[in-house]
Amino acid sequence: MENGGARRSWPAKARDCVVLVDEDGEPIGSAAKLAAHEAPGRLHLAFSVVLFRSDGLVLLQQRAGTKYHFPLVWANSCCSHPQPGEDLVASAEQRVGEELGLACRLADVGTLTYRAVCRVSGLVEHEFDHVLVGEVEGDPVPDPAEVAALRWAVAAEIVSAPPPDGAPWLVPVLSVAERARGRDTFRPA
Numbered sequence: 368m369e370n371g372g373a374r375r376s377w378p379a380k381a382r383d384c385v386v387l388v389d390e391d392g393e394p395i396g397s398a399a400k401l402a403a404h405e406a407p408g409r410l411h412l413a414f415s416v417v418l419f420r421s422d423g424l425v426l427l428q429q430r431a432g433t434k435y436h437f438p439l440v441w442a443n444s445c446c447s448h449p450q451p452g453e454d455l456v457a458s459a460e461q462r463v464g465e466e467l468g469l470a471c472r473l474a475d476v477g478t479l480t481y482r483a484v485c486r487v488s489g490l491v492e493h494e495f496d497h498v499l500v501g502e503v504e505g506d507p508v509p510d511p512a513e514v515a516a517l518r519w520a521v522a523a524e525i526v527s528a529p530p531p532d533g534a535p536w537l538v539p540v541l542s543v544a545e546r547a548r549g550r551d552t553f554r555p556a
Contacts, residue, residue, distance in 0.1 A: 385397065385399075385411035385412065386411060387409055387411050387412075388411060397451045400448065405491070406491050411494060412455070414455055414497045415443050415445075416445040416459050417500045417544035419500065419501070419548075420503065423521070426507065427442070427517065428509070428514050430534070431513050435488060436487070438487060439515055439532070441533045442536065443540045443544075444467065456475060460473055465510065466510050467507040467509055473501040474499060474547075475497050476543060478495060479498065479543060481493075526541050526545065
């Protein structure tokens, strides 16, 4: 895999829209990202990336303090939204490069739906979330505008004893990723 540890230059995509979906994850339209997150929150398509090292540790990200919602909480490796008409896996791979300076192949291993209100901003995450996993070598070089801190952890320990400053989606996302480990679906095609 080509990720080294040196910051690669990925042009950041404007991610100002979200794909609105029904309860089955089928697209029904689009909306401005901020508008979709205003209370009561509109169900939209998202992805949550979980990156593992070859030793089985998972990369956790503390979201930057400047994030418009859920600032400074610990979350999975990378999260975002594909743009209308964009391939979900390709969008996630691009976002991993933008946020973490890493190139990797990802596999979609499952979905979950959740709704959470940010105590800081009052904004709402209501997502039909695809969990994608990948394996990386080397050290990430995070974009400080996106990431406050990184740490490697044992996923099962985080699931069994969630951190008090963890994102509401952290445990459900890691649970989906952990169930996929050891199955053929864990490896990108």
